[in-house]
Amino acid sequence: MGDEHVDAGHEGHAGHVAQRESEARAEHAGHGGHAGHGGHAGHGGHGGHADHAAQFRSRFWIVLALAVPTVACSSMVASLLGYALPDVPGIAWVSPVLGTIIYAWGGWPFLRGAVDELRARQPGMMLLVALAITVALVASWMASLGLAAHHLDFWWELALLVAIMLLGHWIEMRSLAQTTSALDALAALLPDEAERVTASGTERVAPAELQVGDVVVVRPGAAVPADGRILDGSAALDESMITGESSTVARSVGDAVTAGTVATDSSLRVEVVATGEDTALAGIRRLVADAQSSTSRAQRLADRAAALLFWFALGAAAVTAVAWLLVGTPEEAVVRTVTVLVIACPHALGLAIPLVVAIATERAARGGVLVRDRLALERMRSVDVVVLDKTGTLTRGEPAVLAVEPAGGLDADALLALAAAAESDSEHPLARAIVRAAHDRALTLPVASDASSSPAVGVVATVAGARVHVGGPRMLRDRGLEALDVARRWESEGSTVLHVERDGAVVGAIRLADEIRPESFDAVRALHALGMEVVLLTGDAEPVARAVGDALGIDRVVAGVRPEDKADHVAALQAEGRTVAMVGDGVNDAPALARADVGIAIGAGTDVAIGSAGVILAGSDPRSVVSIVELSRAGYAKMRQNLWWAAGYNLLSVPLAAGVLAPIGFVLPMSVGALLMSASTVVVAANAQLLRRLDLRPERSVARVLHDA
Numbered sequence: 001m002g003d004e005h006v007d008a009g010h011e012g013h014a015g016h017v018a019q020r021e022s023e024a025r026a027e028h029a030g031h032g033g034h035a036g037h038g039g040h041a042g043h044g045g046h047g048g049h050a051d052h053a054a055q056f057r058s059r060f061w062i063v064l065a066l067a068v069p070t071v072a073c074s075s076m077v078a079s080l081l082g083y084a085l086p087d088v089p090g091i092a093w094v095s096p097v098l099g100t101i102i103y104a105w106g107g108w109p110f111l112r113g114a115v116d117e118l119r120a121r122q123p124g125m126m127l128l129v130a131l132a133i134t135v136a137l138v139a140s141w142m143a144s145l146g147l148a149a150h151h152l153d154f155w156w157e158l159a160l161l162v163a164i165m166l167l168g169h170w171i172e173m174r175s176l177a178q179t180t181s182a183l184d185a186l187a188a189l190l191p192d193e194a195e196r197v198t199a200s201g202t203e204r205v206a207p208a209e210l211q212v213g214d215v216v217v218v219r220p221g222a223a224v225p226a227d228g229r230i231l232d233g234s235a236a237l238d239e240s241m242i243t244g245e246s247s248t249v250a251r252s253v254g255d256a257v258t259a260g261t262v263a264t265d266s267s268l269r270v271e272v273v274a275t276g277e278d279t280a281l282a283g284i285r286r287l288v289a290d291a292q293s294s295t296s297r298a299q300r301l302a303d304r305a306a307a308l309l310f311w312f313a314l315g316a317a318a319v320t321a322v323a324w325l326l327v328g329t330p331e332e333a334v335v336r337t338v339t340v341l342v343i344a345c346p347h348a349l350g351l352a353i354p355l356v357v358a359i360a361t362e363r364a365a366r367g368g369v370l371v372r373d374r375l376a377l378e379r380m381r382s383v384d385v386v387v388l389d390k391t392g393t394l395t396r397g398e399p400a401v402l403a404v405e406p407a408g409g410l411d412a413d414a415l416l417a418l419a420a421a422a423e424s425d426s427e428h429p430l431a432r433a434i435v436r437a438a439h440d441r442a443l444t445l446p447v448a449s450d451a452s453s454s455p456a457v458g459v460v461a462t463v464a465g466a467r468v469h470v471g472g473p474r475m476l477r478d479r480g481l482e483a484l485d486v487a488r489r490w491e492s493e494g495s496t497v498l499h500v501e502r503d504g505a506v507v508g509a510i511r512l513a514d515e516i517r518p519e520s521f522d523a524v525r526a527l528h529a530l531g532m533e534v535v536l537l538t539g540d541a542e543p544v545a546r547a548v549g550d551a552l553g554i555d556r557v558v559a560g561v562r563p564e565d566k567a568d569h570v571a572a573l574q575a576e577g578r579t580v581a582m583v584g585d586g587v588n589d590a591p592a593l594a595r596a597d598v599g600i601a602i603g604a605g606t607d608v609a610i611g612s613a614g615v616i617l618a619g620s621d622p623r624s625v626v627s628i629v630e631l632s633r634a635g636y637a638k639m640r641q642n643l644w645w646a647a648g649y650n651l652l653s654v655p656l657a658a659g660v661l662a663p664i665g666f667v668l669p670m671s672v673g674a675l676l677m678s679a680s681t682v683v684v685a686a687n688a689q690l691l692r693r694l695d696l697r698p699e700r701s702v703a704r705v706l707h708d709a
Contacts, residue, residue: 056170059106059109059166060163060166060167060170062105063106063162066098066101066106067098067160067162069094070094070098070155071156071159073085074153075092075153076153076156095144095155096140096144098159099159100137102158102159103134106166107129107133109166110133110162111134113126113127113130114126114127114131123310123311129165131341132161133158133161135341136157136161137158139334140155140158154338157669191222191225193205193206193225194207194209194216195218196214196216197215197217197269207259207275208275208276210226211272212272212274212275213271214271214272215270215272216228216270216272217267217269217270218268218269218270220263220264220265220266220267221262222263223259223261223262224263224268225259226270226272226273226274226279227259227273227278227281228270229255229256229257229271230251230252230257230271231269232253232268233266233267233268234250234251234253234268235250235266235268236249236251236263236265237251237257237261237263237264238261239258239261239619251268256273258280258281259280260281309647312650313341313650313654316658317337317341320340320658321334321336324336324337336657336658336659339657339658339668340657340658343653343654343656343657353639353643355688356635357374359688360377360631360691361374363631363694364377364628367624367627367697367698368621369617369618369624369628370615370617370618371614372613372614372615372616373615376613377615377635378632378635379598380581380598380628380631380632381632381636382579383579383629384533384578384579385534385535385573385578385580385581386532386533386534386580386583386625387535387537387573387581387582387596388537388554388584388622389537389583389585390514390545391514391538391540392620393583393622394517394520394536394552395520396515396516396517397585398514398515399430399496399512400512401433401434401436401437401510402495402511402515403490403510404510405484405508405510405511406508407507407508408502408505408507408508409507410508415500415508416437416438416441416510418446419434419438419470419498420434420435420439420445421446421447421448421461421463421464422459422461422468423435423459423470424445424451426451426459428459430498431459434470446463447463448461448462450462458470458474458475458498459471466502466503469502470499470500471499475499476501481501481505482506483499483506484508484509486509490509493547494541494545494546494548495547496513497509497510497511514544516548516551517620517621519698521551521552522623523621523625524554525553526626526701526706527625527626529705529708529709530629530705533556533578535555535556535557535558536548536549536556536557537566537569537570537592538559539561540560541559542557542560544559545557545558545559545560566584566589566592567592570595574595574597579597580597580598581597581598581600582595582599583602583625584601584602585602589601593613598615599613600616600617600628601613601615601616602617602624602625623698623699623702624698626701626702627696627697627698627701630694630696630705631694631696634691634694638687638688638691642688645680645683645687646680649676653668653676
């Protein structure tokens with residue numbers, strides 16, 4: 001029953017069965033009419049399923065209250081249980097009157113749904129339910145009016161059937177409502193108030209009142225109210241609710257911050273750069289909502305199965321009616337036919353796929369993985385080649401000091417402090433990397449003055465009374481100096497080398513390169529453990545790419561590739577019969593992301609609206625790719641289990657309902673059939689809920705994969 005067997009162009013039902021049920025057929029009257037077949041209940045907001053759950057709950061309890069006297073006043077139930085009905089005038093009409101109310105009001109969602117399915121020429125579960133209760137209603141009225149045999153009085157079974165079906169729908173809607181809790185959690189990340197800076201101090205305002213350009217104060221322990229840029233202060237920010245990364249991240253002046261993240265230790269002054277629907281948080285909510293309302297290939301499989309089951313049930317009912325008319329009585333034929341129609345309702349089948357996918361997308365969002373396209377999530381389980389961009393994906397995308405080689409009597413710390421002092425006023429990325437490395441080592445920088453810089457040459461400054469130059473090969477040539485021997489090896493490995501000269505003598509060299517993310521090592525190891533080939537595809541020079549590839553143990557390294565040519569390399573892998581996932585930063589990798597079987601944009605915490613990727617990582621941890629694979633495989637397993645249970649249950653139970661075991665004295669009562677049908681729904685829902693146990697934090701996913709390997 002794999003989704004690979006489904007024709008991608010076949011749309012099946014325009015919307016899955018559970019969607020049709022939830023769309024109102026729940027409280028059609030007074031709620032704006034029924035929604036079409038094509039969308040999720042509650043398009044306009046993530047509260048739709050919760051509203052429908054409440055509606056089905058109230059309808060169920062009222063029907064149940066009416067069902068009690070309907071069943072208690074049934075002469076058939078009285079005879080079965082051995083009690084006598086009181087001799088009260090009109091008691092014989094209690095069951096018909098209440099049963100009719102139950103049919104018309106309690107059964108309204110199913111009757112309305114049946115009309116919609118007939119109009120769309122897409123028969124399914126709603127039509128089957130409506131047909132079953134209508135047949136029961138007609139037969140019962142005929143018995144009550146004396147036009148048919150007394151034991152065709154199905155009022156009690158009709159009441160129980162509607163109550164049980166409403167209970168099943170309530171359970172379903174409640175389960176689906178729980179899957180949208182990711183959206184509620186994201187909305188709850190924003191603080192109730194923001195502290196906006198004014199000319200006279202600060203004022204408390206709602207985040208919705210903030211405008212671009214406002215400055216807000218974020219106190220320790222408070223959440224950032226809008227996307228912004230730090231103007232003053234530094235703090236360790238908890239970004240786990242956005243990125244899924246468990247450790248705090250240091251942010252300081254000039255750094256971007258995202259709405260919903262929490263300053264854990266210090267105050268910040270933040271300039272607002274985006275508000276409302278333009279924030280990253282709002283973009284994440286849109287992605288989750290879109291993913292939960294999209295139709296996947298596996299869902300189309302369930303839709304087709306439901307349609308086939310309708311014809312199977314209709315055919316089985318027809319055969320049952322004819323067979324019992326031939327070997328039994330008309331009354332037995334009606335009972336068996338109604339029971340078949342009840343049993344065959346594909347209620348569990350309608351829930352089998354949408355609930356699994358909804359839970360999967362929610363779990364992904366909580367782990368910092370945003371599923372934009374459900375097909376991409378389904379396809380990830382069969383990927384056998386992962387193509388990774390280098391800059392910003394496997395590496396941090398900015399230079400870092402990798403090594404310091406002192407000479408002329410200095411030690412490494414003294415050399416780094418000397419270079420950092422000379423570079424302290426420069427905004428060049430290499431200069432910032434040197435200063436950052438000195439700060440990371442907690443070095444005290446000597447005072448520098450008279451600093452100046454020359455493009456492609458370097459920086460010169462007076463440091464502690466000495467004239468200090470920091471620069472590359474051109475600086476050495478201009479000064480008539482020789483490079484250190486180690487510099488040649490570093491350059492051959494793709495690193496940038498800066499020499500430090502003091503008063504005419506080279507006193508050391510500093511090696512800088514785009515730093516490999518520590519998480520990249522575990523990510524590549526885990527992908528290998530999953531049986532995948534890992535390819536590095538980058539525009540960098542061969543030595544740089546090869547150094548990163550060798551350090552990480554990557555299988556293939558393709559260097560010097562222009563962004564527009566990356567898609568061709570992905571296509572070449574696909575031509576080999578491989579299923580390819582492309583992981584990139586979502587900007588210059590856009591063509592390759594679109595061309596791959598699965599496009600994964602990484603590091604998109606502040607730019608979640610990347611149209612080229614089916615899956616977007618809110619953070620920058622490449623280990624999240626492993627989480628996607630785990631989720632895809634676990635979700636597919638649940639889909640298969642649910643489909644087999646739902647369809648297999650019907651295939652086994654329909655013959656029993658038809659009475660194939662009648663020759664040995666066993667016939668399946670309609671009420672028992674209804675109970676079993678609802679039980680199958682509960683099993684499917686409970687099985688899907690097991691996905692919630694899957695911890696998709698990147699470090700946990702990698703640990704599980706490496707442990708199992």
